[in-house]
Amino acid sequence: EDQVTQSPEALRLQEGESSSLNCSYTVSGLRGLFWYRQDPGKGPEFLFTLYSAGEEKEKERLKATLTKKESFLHITAPKPEDSATYLCAVQAHNNDMRFGAGTRLTVKP
Amino acid sequence: DGGITQSPKYLFRKEGQNVTLSCEQNLNHDAMYWYRQDPGQGLRLIYYSQIVNDFQKGDIAEGYSVSREKKESFPLTVTSAQKNPTAFYLCASGDRTNTEAFFGQGTRLTVV
Numbered sequence: 001e002d003q004v005t006q007s008p009e010a011l012r013l014q015e016g017e018s019s020s021l022n023c024s025y026t027v028s029g030l031r032g033l034f035w036y037r038q039d040p041g042k043g044p045e046f047l048f049t050l051y052s053a054g055e056e057k058e059k060e061r062l063k064a065t066l067t068k069k070e071s072f073l074h075i076t077a078p079k080p081e082d083s084a085t086y087l088c089a090v091q092a093h094n095n096d097m098r099f100g101a102g103t104r105l106t107v108k109p
Numbered sequence: 110d111g112g113i114t115q116s117p118k119y120l121f122r123k124e125g126q127n128v129t130l131s132c133e134q135n136l137n138h139d140a141m142y143w144y145r146q147d148p149g150q151g152l153r154l155i156y157y158s159q160i161v162n163d164f165q166k167g168d169i170a171e172g173y174s175v176s177r178e179k180k181e182s183f184p185l186t187v188t189s190a191q192k193n194p195t196a197f198y199l200c201a202s203g204d205r206t207n208t209e210a211f212f213g214q215g216t217r218l219t220v221v
Contacts, residue, residue, distance in 0.1 A: 004151065032208040043115075043199055043212035044152075087152070091208055095159075099144075099151035 002027045006088050006100035013078055013107050021073040021103045023088030031095070033071050035064050036087040038102070044087055078107045112136065115200050115213035122187070122194070122220050130185045130216045132200035141183035142201040142210060145169060152199065158183055187218065195220050 005024045013019055025033065032051055036044035048057045050066040057064050061082065063074040073086055085102040092098075113134045122128045134141065140159050144152040154167030158177040172191025177183055183202075187194045197217050201210040 034209055036212075041215070041217070043113075043201075043214045046209050046211055049209045089152075097142075097154065097210070099153075101149060101151045 002090065002092055002096060002098045004088055004090055004098045004100040006086075006103050008103060009101070010104045011106070013075075013105070015079055015107055015109050016077050018074070018076045018078070020075070021086055021105070023071040023073070023100055024069060025071070025088075025090045025098075026069075027090045027092045027098070029093035031091045031093050033066055034089045034091070034097075035062075035071070035073055036089070038085045038087055040085075047086075075105070078105075080107045080109050083107045113200060113202055113211060113213035115198075115216050117216060118214065120216055120218045122218060124220055125189045127186055127188050128218065130187070130198055130200075130218070132183045132185065132213060133181055134183075134202045134213075135181060136202055136204075136211065137180070138202035138204045138211075139180070140203045140210075141177070142203075143167075143173075143175065143183070143185045144199045144201065146197040146199060146215075155185065155198075194218055 003026050007022045032049050035047040038044040048064040053068045055066050061076050065072045083106050085104045087102045089099045116131045142157045143155040153169050156175045158164035174186045199215050200213045203210040
């Protein structure tokens with residue numbers, strides 16, 4: 001069965017303290033891996049799609065990377081406004097999409 | 110502005126009542142999805158539709174029903190058969206050429 005596991009569940013950083021969030025997955029035929037940001041009480045906001053191992057994408061302080069078994073979301077010099085829950089999802093070739101439980105990031109000034 | 114609109118934002122339901130959540134999109138997307146989000150859990154797929162007049166059950170379809178009479182609209186009915194309906198419900202849409210889905214702002218349903 002396709003599975004997505006995100007770690008850590010929660011992460012507290014000081015402003016400027018870089019770190020990484022992990023998304024481990026097992027899927028029968030990866031069609032795409034997605035990262036979303038979700039603020040409390042809001043719908044997820046799309047960040048990145050990664051399609052194949054070795055691919056990287058960047059947006060402001062965020063950089064997403066992909067291997068055959070996991071993806072990392074690297075946050076460089078985070079700011080308090082980066083505080084949110086970050087969700088990872090994988091889509092198999094049958095179009096089934098599975099979400100992880102998310103990592104709740106808090107960045108303190 | 111293009112996007113996905115869910116309404117209402119908050120909904121209260123008495124036990125034993127059916128309730129319908131609205132989802133409308135003007136992105137011209139073929140695919141639409143309904144997810145349920147509970148604290149500490151990932152999003153779970155309730156129903157999805159790849160084309161008008163067709164939809165498929167997701168992992169947790171029991172106690173829910175949908176219709177797809179128009180490309181723009183994909184309403185979700187939470188029936189009295191759903192044993193634990195209190196949750197945050199999210200609607201999403203996507204097109205066939207790109208795989209990512211875009212989400213609405215959600216409806217928080219509370220059974221009182």
